[in-house]
Amino acid sequence: MDWLTDDQRALRDMAATFARKELEPIANQIDIDEHTPDELVAKAAELGLYGLYTSQEYGGSGADLVSVCLVSEELAKASPAYAGMLTVQMVLCPKTVEILGTEEQKQRILPKSASGERLLAYSQSEPAGAANIGSHLTKVAPDGNGYRIDGSKLFCTQGTAGTWLVMAKSRDRQGNEGYGCFIVEREDEGFEIAPHENKLGWRGTNTGPISFNNVRLEDDDILGDILTGGFSHRAANQANLLAHVATSIGCAQGLFDKTLDYVQQRRLYGKDMAELQPVGYWLAESHAKIAACRSLLYDTVRQFEAGTVAPEGGNICKAYIGETMFDVCVKLVQMWGGSGIMNSTGVNRYMRDARAKCVAEGASEMHYAIIANQLLHGQPTLVPKTIVKSAT
Ligand SMILES: Cc1cc2nc3c(=O)[nH]c(=O)nc-3n(C[C@H](O)[C@H](O)[C@H](O)COP(=O)(O)OP(=O)(O)OC[C@H]3O[C@@H](n4cnc5c(N)ncnc54)[C@H](O)[C@@H]3O)c2cc1C
Structure with a gap:
């Protein structure tokens, strides 16, 4: 990665320091307690992480997607769960607002989300x-003047x-009927x-059901x-997929x-554990897979930034890298023997988080289905063309 700019390196180093000092010491406790302390959110906000990908005019730092992926990867080395949640708030939500929103909506929402004052x-x-939107039942309909x-x-x-x-x-x-994107406030x-x-993985991120009972919306x-609006912010979804994939790589790398430290310290049967087969092979294979996936990701991210990425580029990364990094994590956990199974060591949470990453932001098979749609029909989406129905 010798092509990184000084700014990109500086952001990566800042994230690595934050991850090592603030995140790593509590990452296993977050997983066990299923709770992310408020102080961590406050510290991330202080560093400007929530506004990293938000444009400067709306209170963010306007960093590029390479920087966002570098930061996501570093955070995921310590806590893949926390890093996964952050990409939604750092990339998916603010970028969706930037793409779809009016100037008033952007001014209303983005500065507060960038400062961490009001998360999205x-x-x-x-x-x-999730992706079967033709069968979704949540509905927005006119009601009086709203x-x-x-x-x-x-x-x-x-x-x-x-x-x-x-x-x-x-x-x-x-x-007329369609699929829109709506702003609902917690207090509504x-x-x-x-x-x-x-849940199995991504523990510490609050994931659950929500419901709307006659919630009033204004124009x-x-x-x-x-x-x-519900499906016309593809650039936000694609950017988020890539940042999400960066957390899969950080997860496996972390x-x-x-594991490399552990294997180098442990002796079994009178010799270094690393000399046992297949331990040395698995280490080399894991290293090779992580390196190859990282190259694929950053190549795709740079193409995304340049506007030359293939329509299915993000989907390829999400499906292929996500599953490959999970496989790597399974082998790495195995090298820890019983210690890998005990939650106290903080080892198996990586494998569980890697699995959750293969489902969150769309299951791998769904992304392969999108890739197939692009190959066979030139359409990189699952959205049924009939979702928008004219009244006439
Ligand atoms: C930790 C976590 C956090 C999440 N956070 C959010 C969130 O913040 N907001 C939100 O809206 N959703 C969220 N999700 C939901 C997530 O996006 C969905 O779980 C995911 O897209 C899969 O959808 P589903 O669960 O409805 O599975 P289903 O659609 O029922 O799919 C079941 C299985 O069928 C296969 N499959 C599905 N579609 C296809 C296809 N088209 N072709 C071939 N095979 C297919 C896959 O193997 C899939 O795992 C989260 C999920 C997790 C695990």
């Missing part, structure tokens, strides 16, 4: 399947967020955030076109670094 969450998944939203969502991360970006089936005043009457779920709570 993104909600799409429903019981009928609108109302009714329904429920699943698996929403960042239950402590103040402002929620909610994707939902929509109907405009002319009776009829909006309920249920207690978070106990300025609609982000973008009411009929298409566990690899710990």
Whole structure:
């Protein structure tokens, strides 16, 4: 990575220091307690992490996606769960607002999210399947001089967020139907955030169901076109996928670094453990896979920045790198023997977080389905073309 600029290196080093000093010492406790301390959020805010990818005119630092991925990777070496949650707040949510929002909406939402004062969450998944939006039941319809939203969502991360970006089936005043993106505030009457779920990985991030019972929305709570906002912020989704993939690589690298130390210290049967087969082979294979995946990711990120990325580039990274890094984590955990199975060592959380990463932001198979759609039909999406229905 000798092509990094001085600014990119500086951000990476800042994140590495934060990860080592602030995150690593509490990362295992976050996993055990299923709770991220408020102080950590405050410290991340102080460093400007929430506003890293937000434009400067809206209170962020306007860093490029390479920097965002470097930071995400460093944080994930210590806590893949925390880093995964951060990409949603650092990339997906603010970029969605920047793409779809009016000037008033951007000024209302982004400076507060960049400073960490009011965190954002993104909600799409429903019981009928996260990406199966044609079957989603949450609906926005005209109501008097405004609108109302009714329904429920699943698996929403960042239950402590103040402002929620909610994707939902929509109907405009002319009776046309589509899938929009809506702003719901934590305090809105009829909006309920249920207690978070106990989960395999990404523990410490509050993920759970939310529901809307006749929640009132005004015109300025609609982000973008009411009929298409829910699927017309692809650049935000793609950028977020790449940052998310950076956390998969950081996850495997963090566990690899710990495992290399462990293997070099441990003696078995009177010799260095690293001399046992297949330990040395697995180490070399893991190192090679991480290095290859990192090259693929940053190559894709640079193409994304240059506007030359293939339509399915982010999906390839998400599916291929996510699964490869999980496989790497499984082998690395195995090298720890019983210590890898004990939660107290903080080893197996990497493997669990790596698995969660293969489902969050879309299951690997769904991303392969998108890649197939692009190859076979020239359409890098699962969104049914019929989702927008004219009233006439
Ligand atoms: C830790 C975590 C955090 C999350 N945070 C959020 C959040 O903040 N906001 C939010 O909206 N959602 C969130 N999700 C939900 C996540 O996006 C979905 O779980 C994911 O997209 C899979 O959707 P599903 O659970 O509905 O599985 P389903 O759609 O029911 O899919 C089940 C399985 O079927 C296969 N499959 C699915 N689709 C296809 C396809 N098209 N082609 C081939 N095979 C397929 C896959 O193997 C998949 O695992 C989160 C999930 C996790 C695990």
